[in-house]
Amino acid sequence: MEDKLALNGGPKTKISAAYPMYPGGLEIGEEERKEVLEVLDNKYLFRYYGPEGVPSKVAQLEKDFAKKVNSPYALAVTNCTGALITSLIACGIGPGHEVLVPGYTFFASCAAIVAAKAIPVIVEVDETLTMDPIDIEKKITPQTKAMVVVHMRGVPCDMDKIMALAKKHNLRVIEDVAQAAGGTYKGKYLGTFGDCGCFSFQYHKTITAGEGGMIVTADPRLLDRCKGYHDTAACWRPDRFAEQRYEGELFAGTNYRMSELTGAVMLAQLRKLDRLLGSMRENQKRIINQIKDTKGIKVRPVHDVKGDTGICIMFYLDDKSLVQPFTEALSAEGVPAAGVYNSGLPDWHIYAHWSHIIEKKTPTSEGCPWTCPYHKGPEVEYSVDMNPNTLEYLSRVVHLDVPPQMSEEDCDLTAQAIRKVAKALL
Numbered sequence: 001m002e003d004k005l006a007l008n009g010g011p012k013t014k015i016s017a018a019y020p021m022y023p024g025g026l027e028i029g030e031e032e033r034k035e036v037l038e039v040l041d042n043k044y045l046f047r048y049y050g051p052e053g054v055p056s057k058v059a060q061l062e063k064d065f066a067k068k069v070n071s072p073y074a075l076a077v078t079n080c081t082g083a084l085i086t087s088l089i090a091c092g093i094g095p096g097h098e099v100l101v102p103g104y105t106f107f108a109s110c111a112a113i114v115a116a117k118a119i120p121v122i123v124e125v126d127e128t129l130t131m132d133p134i135d136i137e138k139k140i141t142p143q144t145k146a147m148v149v150v151h152m153r154g155v156p157c158d159m160d161k162i163m164a165l166a167k168k169h170n171l172r173v174i175e176d177v178a179q180a181a182g183g184t185y186k187g188k189y190l191g192t193f194g195d196c197g198c199f200s201f202q203y204h205k206t207i208t209a210g211e212g213g214m215i216v217t218a219d220p221r222l223l224d225r226c227k228g229y230h231d232t233a234a235c236w237r238p239d240r241f242a243e244q245r246y247e248g249e250l251f252a253g254t255n256y257r258m259s260e261l262t263g264a265v266m267l268a269q270l271r272k273l274d275r276l277l278g279s280m281r282e283n284q285k286r287i288i289n290q291i292k293d294t295k296g297i298k299v300r301p302v303h304d305v306k307g308d309t310g311i312c313i314m315f316y317l318d319d320k321s322l323v324q325p326f327t328e329a330l331s332a333e334g335v336p337a338a339g340v341y342n343s344g345l346p347d348w349h350i351y352a353h354w355s356h357i358i359e360k361k362t363p364t365s366e367g368c369p370w371t372c373p374y375h376k377g378p379e380v381e382y383s384v385d386m387n388p389n390t391l392e393y394l395s396r397v398v399h400l401d402v403p404p405q406m407s408e409e410d411c412d413l414t415a416q417a418i419r420k421v422a423k424a425l426l
C-alpha cells in the first residue's frame, strides 16, 4: 500500500461508500411493514382504546422491552426528551432543585431539567467522555436532588461510583440511555441502575421508528406517576375519574403517549436489537484491534468494554491542532471522521455551545427556574470555560461511526486508513 495520502494525490484506501449511521433505520423491511399493516387493518391506532378485541402494539412493546432489559416495568412515550421530563417530574424534581448533568451530552438531557423547572448544574466528563464522579461530588450542594446520568456515545458510565454517590447524598438517578440501548455495565442493562432509565427511538438511534422513547423503572409508584404525567387524560387508569389511591398519584400532566403506529415499528425493531448490537460490536472490535497500538493514537477508555454498544470509535490525538488535519486526511481516504470540539463549529452535544443555558435565556421575563424563590444558597452560574477538562478531552478526540452494515473488508480498510494517516501525520 502506497503511503502517500489521498489528500496529496495518493491512492484512496477505501473506495466503497460509507453507510450512514441509521443502524435500525436501514434495516426496516417486511417485519416492520407487517406490524404497521396490522395496525391499519385493525383500525386500532390509539394505545388505550379502539375496536374491541384488538391487542395494543404499544402495550406489547412495553412488555417486550421490559423483558429485554430485565426491568419490572416499561412505559412507552413519544421521545426521550419527554421520557426525561416525565421521569424527573415523577421523581419529584422541580422548583428550587439542582440537578447534575454532564457537559457532554445532547442538549435535551439539560433542557429536560429546565422543562421540569429545576436548575441544571453542568459537570465535567472524564477521559471516558462520561460523567466524572470526582466532579459530581464537588458540585453537590444541599440543593442537589438528582443526576441525569448519560451513557454517552454508546458506553456505560462508572455506575458503581455514581450509584454510591447517589446513595451517600440521597440523590435520584435518571439514566439517559438515548445513545446506548442494549448496553450493559457489569452484566446489568443500562437504564436499570437508577430510578428511571430513558431511551430514544429517534432515527439516528440503534433501533428506531423515526421518533419514540421508553422509560423503564423498578418502582411501581414511579411508574404510576410517569403514566400520570405522560397522559393527562389518565386513559391508563381503569376508572379515569376514580379518587387517587395514594398521595402523589394524581397531578396535572401532559401528553407524551406513544402511537400504535410507532409501537408497531418498534416491536419489529426491538427484535433486531441483538443482531444490530452484535454487528456493531464485532466491527468496532475488529477496527480497534488493528489501531490500538498505533503511535500517536489512544482509544477512548471504557468503564466496561463488554457493555459498550459499539456504535462508534473515539480516539485521542496528543494535541488538538492535529485533529483537523487528521480528520480531513482520513475523510479523503474514504473514511468519514470528525473532531468533536473545535471552537468554529457549534455542536449541540457540548455545553460550551448551550448559550441559552449559559446566558440563562428564558421564554418569560421572570427568569424561571434560575430566579426561583424556592432555590436556596448561591445562584448557579455558568461560563463557557467552566468545565476545562471536558473541553480539553473533546478538543483532542476523533469520532467515527460504526454502522452495523459494514463488512469485514470495510472494517479492515477503515483501520488501514487510520494507520496510514497516523503514520503520515503523527
Ligand SMILES: Cc1ncc(COP(=O)(O)O)c(C=O)c1O
Binding pocket: 078, 079, 080, 081, 082, 105, 106, 108, 109, 150, 176, 178, 179, 199, 200, 201, 202, 212, 213
Ligand atoms: C443523549 C441524548 N439524550 C436525549 C436525546 C433526546 O432524544 P429524543 O430526540 O428522542 O427526544 C438524545 C437524542 O439525540 C440524545 O442523544
